[in-house]
Amino acid sequence: MSEHTTDKRVREASRRRFLQAGAALAGGSAIAGVAGSTALAEQGNNLPPSVPEWMKTPGDPMGSQPYGAPSVHEKGVIKNISKTLPQYISASGRTPLQELDGIITPNGLFYERHHGGVPTIDPAEHRLMLHGMVDRPLVFTMEDIRRFPSQSRIHFLECSGNPVYTKPYGKTASDLVGLLSCAEWTGVPLKAVLDEAGVQAGAKWIVAEGADAAALTRSIPIEKCLDDAMLVYSQNGERLRPQQGYPLRLLLPGFEGNMNVKWLRRLKVVAEPAYSREETSKYTDPMPDGTSREFTFYMEAKSIITRPSGGQKLTTHGFHEITGIAWSGHGKIKSVEVSLDEGKSWQQAELQEPVLTRALTRFRLPWHWDGTPAVIQSRAIDETGYIQPTLAELVAVRGLNSFYHNNAIWPWHIDANGEVTNGQA
Amino acid sequence: MARRKLKAAFLVGAIAMLAAAAQAEDRFGIGRPATPAEIAGWNIDIGRDGSNLPPGSGGVERGRAVFAEQCTACHGDSGQGGVGDRLVGGQGTLASPKPIRTVGSYWPYAPTLFDYIRRAMPQNAPQSLSNEDVYAVSAYILSLNGIVPANAVLDAKSLAAVKMPNRDGFVSDPRPDVHNR
Numbered sequence: 377m378s379e380h381t382t383d384k385r386v387r388e389a390s391r392r393r394f395l396q397a398g399a400a401l402a403g404g405s406a407i408a409g410v411a412g413s414t415a416l417a418e419q420g421n422n423l424p425p426s427v428p429e430w431m432k433t434p435g436d437p438m439g440s441q442p443y444g445a446p447s448v449h450e451k452g453v454i455k456n457i458s459k460t461l462p463q464y465i466s467a468s469g470r471t472p473l474q475e476l477d478g479i480i481t482p483n484g485l486f487y488e489r490h491h492g493g494v495p496t497i498d499p500a501e502h503r504l505m506l507h508g509m510v511d512r513p514l515v516f517t518m519e520d521i522r523r524f525p526s527q528s529r530i531h532f533l534e535c536s537g538n539p540v541y542t543k544p545y546g547k548t549a550s551d552l553v554g555l556l557s558c559a560e561w562t563g564v565p566l567k568a569v570l571d572e573a574g575v576q577a578g579a580k581w582i583v584a585e586g587a588d589a590a591a592l593t594r595s596i597p598i599e600k601c602l603d604d605a606m607l608v609y610s611q612n613g614e615r616l617r618p619q620q621g622y623p624l625r626l627l628l629p630g631f632e633g634n635m636n637v638k639w640l641r642r643l644k645v646v647a648e649p650a651y652s653r654e655e656t657s658k659y660t661d662p663m664p665d666g667t668s669r670e671f672t673f674y675m676e677a678k679s680i681i682t683r684p685s686g687g688q689k690l691t692t693h694g695f696h697e698i699t700g701i702a703w704s705g706h707g708k709i710k711s712v713e714v715s716l717d718e719g720k721s722w723q724q725a726e727l728q729e730p731v732l733t734r735a736l737t738r739f740r741l742p743w744h745w746d747g748t749p750a751v752i753q754s755r756a757i758d759e760t761g762y763i764q765p766t767l768a769e770l771v772a773v774r775g776l777n778s779f780y781h782n783n784a785i786w787p788w789h790i791d792a793n794g795e796v797t798n799g800q801a
Numbered sequence: 802m803a804r805r806k807l808k809a810a811f812l813v814g815a816i817a818m819l820a821a822a823a824q825a826e827d828r829f830g831i832g833r834p835a836t837p838a839e840i841a842g843w844n845i846d847i848g849r850d851g852s853n854l855p856p857g858s859g860g861v862e863r864g865r866a867v868f869a870e871q872c873t874a875c876h877g878d879s880g881q882g883g884v885g886d887r888l889v890g891g892q893g894t895l896a897s898p899k900p901i902r903t904v905g906s907y908w909p910y911a912p913t914l915f916d917y918i919r920r921a922m923p924q925n926a927p928q929s930l931s932n933e934d935v936y937a938v939s940a941y942i943l944s945l946n947g948i949v950p951a952n953a954v955l956d957a958k959s960l961a962a963v964k965m966p967n968r969d970g971f972v973s974d975p976r977p978d979v980h981n982r
Contacts, residue, residue, distance in 0.1 A: 524829060590920070
């Protein structure tokens with residue numbers, strides 16, 4: 377069949393669908409009058425007993441979306457980007473956590489943090505330079521990087537300022553901890569690339585630099601570089617998105633997001649850190665006594681209930697599944713506990729397998745809501761035995777101005793109408 | 802005799818080649834050598850001790866002009882902040898309930914100022930300022946904070962010698978710091 381004929385058939389089908397919709401609309405009101413006594417029957421021309429319109433005509437032809445997009449009915453599921461940021465070059469956008477299931481974040485919804493905008497990099501002209509305290513300073517093309525033995529691993533990434541300690545607190549799970557996402561990453565262990573150059577004795581740190589307009593620079597302890605650090609070129613099966621560092625990024629599982637340098641162009645092996653702006657005046661954690669913590673790498677154990685969560689509404693009494701995500705930069709989640717009574721008592725949630733190290737873990741708890749107001753919250757416990765703290769416990773040690781690494785338990789309040797709001801607000 | 806020597810030399814050479822081959826086998830042989838010129842072009846990191854600071858110099862007066870042209874749109878006429886970070890003031894506030902973190906009150910090392918301005922500023926045209934202008938703007942921002950005199954001219958040596966007020970204000974990560982078991 378020629379393309380022309382196909383187009384014609386599709387146009388004809390659309391025309392029929394339009395006419396049928398009009399006829400059905402006219403008939404609908406008549407049915408409504410008759411069906412008034414059957415309280416539970418739904419009304420609509422696409423509902424039983426009618427045959428839905430999308431069954432009466434062929435759907436969109438193959439190739440109408442060369443790169444697939446979500447249903448038009450999911451167009452509200454987008455990144456959560458504030459409309460009132462002071463600027464959008466050095467800025468962040470959040471994952472809509474409460475709209476997602478499972479543990480993998482779709483690439484289009486992965487959270488973003490840029491310090492100099494998103495560069496458009498031609499991979500043919502991108503180079504990774506490896507120099508400093510090495511026997512053989514080297515330059516790699518992207519083809520070179522992809523020749524190394526590859527590996528794929530699932531890990532979360534989280535911004536260190538997710539959320540801050542001070543009010544106003546976010547309304548939704550995304551507002552609160554949406555600078556968090558999880559993906560399957562493919563690339564090469566950094567150690568394999570370092571071995572090519574031969575790291576010299578006395579090397580303690582590696583300074584990583586991005587090829588963005590911030591030339592963002594962070595220093596990574598050599599132990600991490602030789603352990604589970606990766607040079608990543610693919611995310612969830614496809615090449616990295618520009619927003620995630622295309623064509624090459626560093627991945628440091630469990631370390632704060634900004635250290636996972638995107639658009640990676642240079643690795644310098646050194647004896648002491650760079651003490652760059654990002655690791656002295658930016659990503660340091662102020663304490664009440666006026667000192668600041670530096671080199672605060674790890675993201676500690678944390679969890680959040682994503683359903684029901686802020687901005688949602690329970691429309692019926694009875695069974696509801698409570699579900700959410702837990703994660704720890706120090707390894708696997710050992711357990712997640714959920715409280716339904718303002719933190720007085722806690723019960724074990726079920727963990728979805730597989731439970732992976734430094735990855736999101738989905739938890740669930742069946743619940744019967746009887747319509748009385750409730751405060752629900754979750755707390756994560758990781759394999760080191762660390763227990764996610766309350767906000768009060770964190771603030772008691774760190775004060776309100778610490779800004780980074782807030783991993784507090786976050787409660788949701790459910791009122792008698794089923795409206796869910798931030799329980800901390 | 803000469804022949805035996807040659808044989809020995811051949812053997813030594815062969816063993817060396819074998820050893821090199823064995824070592825090379827541990828590697829993949831991927832990538833090519835980076836030339837000194839390539840490294841010099843990209844290696845823009847300045848150490849906290851001022852290492853790798855380039856030749857040249859710049860003073861407060863020139864810095865004021867560069868700042869007015871390149872920086873005030875985001876950082877304000879006198880570094881008070883705006884779309885961009887506040888750069889001036891806040892000394893003595895870090896232990897207060899409303900700490901103000903600026904270059905003057907917070908940054909521990911002056912050479913980092915040169916490093917950051919050169920690599921990332923101005924935001925709309927990073928790595929566009931001459932080294933002299935980066936020295937000059939660094940001097941101007943430090944002078945606004947009262948850290949160098951209003952007539953200061955800074956170069957690699959004098960910038961490295963500047964002691965920042967909050968130099969000793971940083972501690973290592975003590976986490977886990979909340980004991981809730």
